[in-house]
Amino acid sequence: MPDKLIVITGPTAVGKTKLAAHLAFALNGEVLSADSRQVYRGMDIGTGKDLDDFTVNGVDIRYHLIDIQEAGDKYFINQYFKDYVQALEDVQARHKQPILCGGSGLYIETALEGNPWAAIPINEVLREKLEKLDERELLRRVELIPSYILKQLDIGTTKKIKRGIEIGEYLSTNNAPVRKMPTIEPIIFGLQLDRELVKKRIHERLLYRLENGMIEEVEALLASGISAADLTYYGLEYRWITAYLLGEMDKPEMINRLNIGIRQFAKRQMTWFRRMEKKGYKLHWLDATKPTTELVQEIKDQVSILK
Numbered sequence: 001m002p003d004k005l006i007v008i009t010g011p012t013a014v015g016k017t018k019l020a021a022h023l024a025f026a027l028n029g030e031v032l033s034a035d036s037r038q039v040y041r042g043m044d045i046g047t048g049k050d051l052d053d054f055t056v057n058g059v060d061i062r063y064h065l066i067d068i069q070e071a072g073d074k075y076f077i078n079q080y081f082k083d084y085v086q087a088l089e090d091v092q093a094r095h096k097q098p099i100l101c102g103g104s105g106l107y108i109e110t111a112l113e114g115n116p117w118a119a120i121p122i123n124e125v126l127r128e129k130l131e132k133l134d135e136r137e138l139l140r141r142v143e144l145i146p147s148y149i150l151k152q153l154d155i156g157t158t159k160k161i162k163r164g165i166e167i168g169e170y171l172s173t174n175n176a177p178v179r180k181m182p183t184i185e186p187i188i189f190g191l192q193l194d195r196e197l198v199k200k201r202i203h204e205r206l207l208y209r210l211e212n213g214m215i216e217e218v219e220a221l222l223a224s225g226i227s228a229a230d231l232t233y234y235g236l237e238y239r240w241i242t243a244y245l246l247g248e249m250d251k252p253e254m255i256n257r258l259n260i261g262i263r264q265f266a267k268r269q270m271t272w273f274r275r276m277e278k279k280g281y282k283l284h285w286l287d288a289t290k291p292t293t294e295l296v297q298e299i300k301d302q303v304s305i306l307k
Helices: 015-026 077-093 105-113 124-132 134-141 158-171 195-211 214-223 228-233 236-245 252-277 292-306
Strands: 003-009 029-033 097-101 185-192 281-286
Touching: 003 015, 003 105, 003 292, 015 097, 015 292, 029 077, 077 097, 077 105, 077 292, 097 281, 105 252, 124 236, 134 158, 134 281, 158 228, 195 214, 195 252, 214 228, 214 236, 228 236, 252 281, 281 292
Parallel strands: 003 097, 003 185, 029 097, 185 281
Antiparallel strands: none
């Protein structure tokens, strides 16, 4: 049974999914997603699922934790951790190499160390109150969270801000729950690019997705009965495209806000990865401009050395 968990991470637009799929092909592996939005069915383009990348040399690579929830539902990290452990045990039981792939530092860390906050229960009464607050009011609530808790929270979207407030309030009167972790050793690889090249890729990818169905995807979600508030809750693409479809801004402004928002998101991702390194995680950084086959070989060589 594979005793190593290979982790592929890095900021948005660097090619994580493609690399993870090719690595799975080379190592008889399967991919476990570490993404907070790819769990939703029907939210494909906006979340960057890139499902075509999971076909390598005519072989369909099996993936987990993608398309497991209905769009419009709420999915939180405590449920993700439970689903992740179940998926990991399934992959291990079939003697496949598990490959964890995603750009969410919070989800990566939760998978690796069983963030006890993942077990903090949902507070429905508090959530009803938070639903009535705008983003400025939510951020005022965030300021009340103790700094030792706040620095460990990902508050990059409205959804995550609300969860962070929930965590802060729970820990003000309760101890953090303890979670039992699966026994497997992670080897973490991070894809990196020059900052300007990341910006260029973000812009090009955004325009491509807008021209190839991302706006229509949001239209279809709205037409299916999902409220504008629920779509806005998912952040970034769904927030700004919904605003555009509601006539709150024109297309150029929507594109500009999205471009800025995704750049800021990529910057926050790198900040989180640097914090992971300060905590003691070893990230093996790879040059994302190299061909996929070369990157796969680098990882295989490194994993062999570490074993």
